[in-house]
Amino acid sequence: MATENPDRGESWYGSDEGVSQLRGAVFKWGCLSAMLFGIAMVFALLAYVALDAIRPLTADTEWLLTFFLTLVVPTGLLVGYYARRDRTAGWVGGTATALPAFSLLVGSGIALLLVEVFQPIEWFGTTLALVAVIGAIYVHRRLRPDPVAFEGAAVAVVALLLGLVGIPGAIPSLSGLLQNAPLALNRATIMLYSFAAPVGLLAGATVARRRESRRAGAIAAGLTLVLAVVAVVGAPTVGIDDYLLVVLVLSVGVPTALYAENVVRKREHLVGLALPVVVYGGVFVGATAVQAFGFAGPETWLDWQFLTNSHSRFADEAGIYPALVGSIMMMLVIVVSAFPVGVAAALYLEEYAPDTGRVGRVVNLIEMNIANLAGVPSVVYGLLGLALFIRYADMNTGSVIVGGLTVGLLILPIVIISAQEAVRAVPSSMRQASYGMGATKWQTVRTVVLPEAIPGILTGTILAFGRAIGETAPLLMIGAAAVVFNPPNAFTEKFSAMPRQIFAWSHEPAAEFRYGVLAAGVVTLLVVLLSMNAAAILIRNRYQRRS
Amino acid sequence: MSEEPARPDFAGENRTRSAKEASIKWFLFVCAALSVLVTVAIVATLLVDAIEFFTRVSPVAFYTGTNWSPKIGEEFGVLPLVTNTLAVTVLSALVAIPVGTASAAYLSEYATDRTRSVLKPALEILAGIPTVVYGFFALVYVTPALRGVGVPVGTFNLLSASIMVGVMIIPMVSSLSEDAMSAVPDSLRQGAYGLGATKYEVTTSVVIPAAVSGIFSSFILALSRAIGETMIVVVAAGMSPQLFPSAFESIQPMTSAMVQLSTSDLAGGTAAYYSLFAIGLTLFVITFSMNVASNWVASRYREEYE
Amino acid sequence: MAEKERPTFESRRKFLVGAGGVSVATLAGCIGESGGGGGDDSNEDGDGSDTTDGGEDISGDVTVTGSSTVYPVSVAMSEEFQKMHDAVDISVDPTGSGGGFENHFCPGNSDINGASRPITEAEEENCAENDVDPREFQIASDALTVVVNTEFDIESITFDELAQIWEPDGAETWSDVRDDWPDEEFELYGPASTSGTFDWFTENVVGEVGAHREDYEATEDDNNIIAGVEGSETAMGYLGFSYYQENSDRVKAVSVAEEDVSNAVEPSLENAKSGDYPMARPLFVYPDAGAIQEKTQVYEFMNFYVEQAETDIVSEIGYVPTNADLRDENLDRLEEIRNE
Structure with a gap:
């Protein structure tokens, strides 16, 4: 049969290979273009919204040209150089450029909290009380190196309670005492003591460990303090309140300097550090030039006024400030509530939970339940928050704490699942080694597993927080306000968050709102969100390279 | 920790340790079990008011009505x-x-x-x-x-x-x-x-x-x-x-x-x-x-x- | 925490403006050196401190919930009020009239509830159970407007004729309603059944709440009513006056009479304010009497609200302001409530 078939030889040796290659190529490129179609569509939409929000084309041609020459051209050349010669340096440069911007976002967040929520004196009292608490625990350890059961924990709890809460009606808290003490300190000094000093110590400790030199550490700490003092002295020229400038300058300067120090110390890919210099230098030169020649910039919706105003019925005056602060405060509640619980649950499920027996079945149930909770629609969580916190626990409708707890419940399963993955990724050989040295389970978890898993946990949870910051439906259900004119002063007050405000704007039929204010709000939200995602990806990349 | 003097009373330490270990374990378990509570709370919330609704409108009318x-x-x-x-x-x-x-x-x-x-x-x-x-x-x-x-x-x-x-x-x-x-x-x-x-x-x-x-x-x-x-x-x-x-x-x-x-x-x-x-x-x-x-x-x- | 000293409005502005300077250096890639922004800010800075000094020293929270129809008025009022008293935190939330009473106002979580219809007895009882005492203030009205195509030859219409057109199983052609109208079928556009406009129209024009034909183009976006009526010569629709006002070149408004065609009144803010126009739907706010007595800020805000309800703040939104009599009556009543 075989010999009688003349075609067989051809097909056997693959004469239709050409056909199948075509089919394969069509399939491959089809797959790729389908994916690119999805991605491109969203990026086109993002470009549209950015264009609507910023309106770069309303700027003078000279303005655009100036920035093109000072910023785009040099940056492009440098990036081209990285792409051809030294890709790793490109990553270093990208990180070094993104870090200050990201730190500025975080620093502004802290500064906003200091302006709107905590008073510097409260911050000061709390910091000092915390120092006292740590001191008390330390002294206790020295005095009683052989504590009985729970003694250490009890001392810590009592010290914390006395320091931060006090005994209502009987003993005022230490931080309260400090706040009320007649200290002749102005805000700047307070922040120097309670913000610059700890940050300096931290920076010093980091450098000292890296360089294995106490002297280098001392220098780093000293430089930090000098920077803080310079910030205080220079505040009047910049025009920002001195105590806030300390926070801003340190939160931008210290992480950036630490990163740069790390690069310089290793003497690898030093050329990467040129990128931030070129980018920020270009912006500065461009801005100076534009101002000197009087070129008009774009009539952008997303300007400083937008970020600092509250809602207005006139599109030109509308802004997002109270919603921005509301979102930050809500995030704080979520971080404090969902993060510890989620990590603790993940630790139990990965480290403690037995696989078999009755408990094992319960654990299986819990795991299945968590996976299912992750798929429950957000609007249902809104109903839960409404019933649980507002109707049952009688909390204030639409207050920050209700919003934070509701959205916290929503992302709890996501936090648990991603923390579980991170904990699972810790090699079991490390655990075995720890047990081999006589450590107990908790000691192993605390000193070996957790530190190793932290980058992974952070990556997952930051992504989850990104989801949290964009959630809208639960906020509608718990009655977060569409419009507030002042940011909330306390966590029990009514608030509005960025997505809630965006949703309120989407009801405004006027084109100025639809294509202007709304677009600017969306871009603000996306900038916060994408920088969170970028931070998560950066952490993950560092982590992956290490393992 | 490493400076601690060697002590012969290992049993006492073990008791302390195991009590602490157990309590930590329970604490972590409670955190994990919280997720079940969330589910229960969701179901309870929805059920209570949904039942209130179904006493007024029959489930048949609700699930078969076309308007x-x-x-x-x-x-x-x-x-x-x-x-x-x-x-x-x-x-x-x-x-x-x-x-x-x-x-x-x-x-x-x-x-x-x-x-x-x-x-x-x-x-x-x-x-x-x-x-x-x-x-x-x-x-x-x-x-x-x-x-x-x-x-x-x-x-x-x-x-x-x-x-x-x-x-x-x-x-x-x-x-x-x-x-x-x-x-x-x-x-x-x-x-x-x-x-x-x-x-x-x-x-x-x-x-x-x-x-x-x-x-x-x-x-x-x-x-x-x-x-x-x-x-x-x-x-x-x-x-x-x-x-x-x-x-x-x-x-x-x-x-x-x-x-x-x-x-x-x-x-x-x-x-x-x-x-x-x-x-x-x-x-x-x-x-x-x-x-x-x-x-x-x-x-x-x-x-x-x- | 509210009692503790807060940084002044001014210091916040200063920080924000200053920080703007810093971030121009860092983030200018996206923000740029927008000269306008800085200038505006410094202006506002001046405004803010001036009025802060001039205003009384009041602070605290005011929570406004309720109808989404009243929402724009409340937002505008709070925006203006806030300019004078920036230490008062006002939040405004469109929860719907009913949702506001049920979930926020009657449980005591809200100081003022807006409503596009009078409060129901059930809601009053519900509030009374929680010692919340709602008091009615009419602060504006919405002039419902009947619109037709600009080519269509009809000038006025009565409630009765409107009812014939819009009632369930209503007339099919124009000539069914009035003999000298063309023998053509209607094309009808109206608000969705969830809107307060729909409620008022069915109750007051058709004669029964919710009694409305279902074969009409129901829409949530009033622009669709305009577009639909503009596109078809035999179409008719009804909608809030503000949308008609913005599109008065695209569609034609019909004069309306409650009974006799010869008394038909053209829709306009003046006619509605004077009470001549019959299709003006009153809009209310319900403050809690207890809140007025106990919270100075609520009293001050209400005082401002009812006083300014007579001005252009309301007409700019496209609603009908109250007249001077109603304003004075409201102010007197507010005073009485406060002194109870």
């Missing part, structure tokens, strides 16, 4: 809302399933490490965009664009909302399907290459069939997400439930009806108000059972290949 108009004539037929939710789900699946599966196949079988390192984060960005922003895209850009190419859509319409829901769930399909495809043992691929199969044949005839249960489970999960999606349809799909929805006109899925009920002019304490929880319960049951189904499909798959 949803809590205002005119107080008719509570949930079917139009359900068909509209289905319409959004089906249309978005038409977008997400082909694109998501194709992306997964490309990422898992064809992409080099470098392309993957660019494309995967790009897809993750799709997943990270808040849904209210997708809704805004649908309302402000997609609908006018559709009109621009001659599709006769209204201001609020099913089509543009569904397209955006579809785009939103692409990453879900693609990342879970890619996981499933990557988990197919290499020996299967090598075997097929050994038989003279081309890369295309390996992908379509070996990898995808082998990973099919994982891929299906990702579809189910993504569709359940589409069913529960709220803000896109609230912003862009309109508020007129239609038993037989048209892609070009305003519709109203279940989630959107819930938001509307909780923020509308309806007087509280009425059947209309409690119907919010009846819809919520229905929605919860649907999505919950889809998630369970997805897990079940995925676990079958795990048994086969491990």
Whole structure:
């Protein structure tokens, strides 16, 4: 049969290979273009919204040209150089450029909290009380190196309670005492003591460990303090309140300097550090030039006024400030509530939970339940928050704490699942080694597993927080306000968050709102969100390279 | 710690330690068990008020009625809302399933490490965009664009909302399907290459069939997400439930009806108000059972290949 | 925490403006050196401190919930009020009239509830159970407007004729309603059944709440009514006056009479304010009497609200302001409530 078939030889040796290659190529490129179609569509939409929000084309041609020459051209050349010669340096440069911007976002967040929520004196009292608490625990350890059961924990709890809460009606808290003490300190000094000093110590400790030199550490700490003092002295020229400038300058300067120090110390890919210099230098030169020649910039919706105003019925005056602060405060509640619980649950499920027996079945149930909770629609969580916190626990409708707890419940399963993955990724050989040295389970978890898993946990949870910051439906259900004119002063007050405000704007039929204010709000939200995602990806990349 | 003097009384220390260890273990367990409490609380919340609703409107009328108009004539037929939710789900699946599966196949079988390192984060960005922003895209850009190419859509319409829901769930399909495809043992691929199969044949005839249960489970999960999606349809799909929805006109899925009920002019304490929880319960049951189904499909798959 | 000293408005501005300077250096890639922004800010800075000094020293929270129809008025009022008293935190939330009473106002979580219809007895009882005492203030009205195509030859219409057109199983052609109208079928556009406009129209024009034909184009976006009526010569629709006002070149408004065609009145803010136009739907706010007595800020805000309800703040939104009599009556009543 075989010999009688003349075609067989051809097909056997693959004469239709050409056909199948075509089919394969069509399939491959089809797959790729389908994916690119999805991605491109969203990026086109993002470009549209950015264009609507910023309106770069309303700027003078000279303005655009100036920035093109000072910023785009040099940056492009440098990036081209990285792409051809030294890709790793490109990553270093990208990180070094993104870090200050990201730190500025975080620093502004802290500064906003200091302006709107905590008073510097409260911050000061709390910091000092915390120092006292740590001191008390330390002294206790020295005095009683052989504590009985729970003694250490009890001392810590009592010290914390006395320091931060006090005994209502009987003993005022230490931080309260400090706040009320007649200290002749102005805000700047307070922040120097309670913000610059700890940050300096931290920076010093980091450098000292890296360089294995106490002297280098001392220098780093000293430089930090000098920077803080310079910030205080220079505040009047910049025009920002001195105590806030300390926070801003340190939160931008210290992480950036630490990163740069790390690069310089290793003497690898030093050329990467040129990128931030070129980018920020270009912006500065461009801005100076534009101002000197009087070129008009774009009539952008997303300007400083937008970020600092509250809602207005006139599109030109509308802004997002109270919603921005509301979102930050809500995030704080979520971080404090969902993060510890989620990590603790993940630790139990990965480290403690037995696989078999009755408990094992319960654990299986819990795991299945968590996976299912992750798929429950957000609007249902809104109903839960409404019933649980507002109707049952009688909390204030639409207050920050209700919003934070509701959205916290929503992302709890996501936090648990991603923390579980991170904990699972810790090699079991490390655990075995720890047990081999006589450590107990908790000691192993605390000193070996957790530190190793932290980058992974952070990556997952930051992504989850990104989801949290964009959630809208639960906020509608718990009655977060569409419009507030002042940011909330306390966590029990009514608030509005960025997505809630965006949703309120989407009801405004006027084109100025639809294509202007709304677009600017969306871009603000996306900038916060994408920088969170970028931070998560950066952490993950560092982590992956290490393992 | 290392400076501690050696002590002979190990038993005492052990007791301390084991008490501490046990209490920590219990604390962690409570945190994990909290998730069960959340589920119980959700079910309890929904049930209590849904039962209140069903004492006023019979479940039969609710689940078989074909007219949803809590205002005119107080008719509570949930079917139009359900068909509209289905319409959004089906249309978005038409977008997400082909694109998501194709992306997964490309990422898992064809992409080099470098392309993957660019494309995967790009897809993750799709997943990270808040849904209210997708809704805004649908309302402000997609609908006018559709009109621009001659599709006769209204201001609020099913089509543009569904397209955006579809785009939103692409990453879900693609990342879970890619996981499933990557988990197919290499020996299967090598075997097929050994038989003279081309890369295309390996992908379509070996990898995808082998990973099919994982891929299906990702579809189910993504569709359940589409069913529960709220803000896109609230912003862009309109508020007129239609038993037989048209892609070009305003519709109203279940989630959107819930938001509307909780923020509308309806007087509280009425059947209309409690119907919010009846819809919520229905929605919860649907999505919950889809998630369970997805897990079940995925676990079958795990048994086969491990 | 509210009692503790807060940084002044001014210091916040200063920080924000200054920080703007810093971030121009860092983020200018996206923000740029927008000269306008800085200038505006410094202006506002001046405004803010001036009025802060001038205003009384009041602070605290005011929570406004309720109808989404009243929402724009409340937002505008709070925006203006806030300019004078920036230490008062006002939040405004469109929860719907009913949702506001049920979930927020009657449980005591809200100081003022807006409503596009009078409060129901059930809601009053519900509030009374929680010692919340709602008091009615009419602060504006919405002039419902009947619109037709600009080519269509009809000038006025009566309630009775409107009812014939819009009631369930109503007339099919124009000539069914009035003999000299053309023998053509209607094309009808109206608000969705969830809107307060729909409620008022069915109750006051058709004669029964919710009694409305179902074969009409129901829409949530009033622009669709305009577009639909503009596109078809035999179409008719009804909608809030503000939308008509913005689109008065695209569609034609019909004069309306309650009974006799010869008394038909053209829709306009003046006619509605004077009470001549019959299709003006009153809009209310319900403050809690207890809140007025106990919280100075609520009293001050209400005082401002009812006083300014007579001005252009309301007409700019497209609603009908109250007249001077109603304003004075409202102010007197507010005073009485406060002194109870």
